[in-house]
Amino acid sequence: MVEANNTTVTLQVHRFTPRPERAERARGGSPFAKNSSPFGGGSDSAARRRPRGKQWVQEYTIPARPSDTVLDCLLTIKRTIDPTLAFRYSCGHGMCGSDAAAINGTPTLLCTATVRDWAKQPSTAPEVDDEGFRRTGDETANEPDVPAENVENNITEGSLGVIELASLPGFPPQRDLIADIDPMLNQIRKLTPYLQADGVLATTAEGKVDVFEYLQNPEQLAKYETLSNCIACGVCEGACPVYAGGDAFVGPAALIWASRFINDSRDTKAMDRMDAIDTADGVAGCQSVRACSRHCPRGIDVGEEMWQIVAKVRER
Incomplete structure (x- = not known):
């Protein structure tokens, strides 16, 4: 060497x-x-x-x-x-x-x-x-x-x-190797990428705040923990032959972020989130090519996760 x-x-x-x-x-x-x-x-x-x-x-x-x-x-x-x-x-x-x-x-x-x-x-x-x-x-x-x-x-x-x-495929180039990833970030924002709980503050029998309100067991944590590692780099979007940087397909990154909260036991908007992606430009736009799984820097099997969320949306 x-x-x-x-x-x-x-x-x-x-x-x-x-x-x-x-x-x-x-x-x-x-x-x-x-x-x-x-x-x-x-x-x-x-x-x-x-x-x-x-x-x-x-x-x-x-x-x-x-x-x-x-x-x-x-x-x-x-x-x-x-x-x-x-x-x-x-x-x-x-x-x-x-x-x-x-x-x-x-x-x-x-x-x-x-x-x-x-x-x-x-x-x-x-x-x-x-x-x-x-x-x-x-x-x-x-x-x-x-x-x-x-x-x-x-x-x-x-x-x-x-x-x-x-520059990263699927996105308009801004200059040399810099791509404009705003279309991907806008798609993620449309799907409310944050935890939405019921907003009710749990209390104990003594009237004190229940600090264990959102405690999860290991199985509940494992459902979304891997997905929370997504850094929205756009590598999966650039590898996806369907995604074109516009509204024709929401893209694997946005669906991964939606899946992260759908699989979170603390979130109370799972059905609303699935309704939001059950559209022609949502899960229906995924062609199961699985090219999005290649070279994910955080080790997420994006193609498998996409298949899981598509199946969950269709079976709900």
Whole structure:
């Protein structure tokens, strides 16, 4: 295992710079109108609209070790090469979920992805054939393998491989690797993501406050404890082929938050919560693809939980 400081990694970053915002006005209408379109177009539709701007792929080759995270590499670029590169992070330890992005096409967290796990050696086979068609997996399987000594020579010469980075799929990009996750957060807010108890203060026979009012047994706690670990990072949303960042499907993250309180024995609004998600854009929008279970940074089997909540809603 090579841990020398003379090794490098190449990051291929899909960059995006939005166009400067311009004040829009309705054709033939007042420039002071609240909506620029006579057909509506409120804040929700504006949030779902993919912004226009300049898109390009930029490569950075930097010194790196296999144990470095992709976030470490981006910070090195930001501090020493290109201060204009935009990405988002906070804790840097997989607890806040703010740095979710697509690494080699897979939604995950930058701070938990290591160069060792994600760097790939560039293929020697061309991506298209002589007639201009993209090569498939069956065609490339018949290609001769790259000699092992060539791969070893690449590492010896210092190249750990290439990592491709892009903003989180399913959300409009704001700039470079920063995605606008407001559509997901708005969907979560619509489902009242907080405990709703009956509001009656329990008292003992002596008239004192009953401090054990909401005491739970281990079985009751286990029903929602795993779901309470969700950090709303958007990785499951970016992996879901159904979710498009709008109202067509509420999304797995919002349904996980709803399920967390539906399974809480202290909550008194379980039936109301199930009514809220028993809609065409709620549980009915889930196609059970289970792609949402991949790379959840908190270890939640999102696909299984989705199946459980869909079954509970339909059987109630």
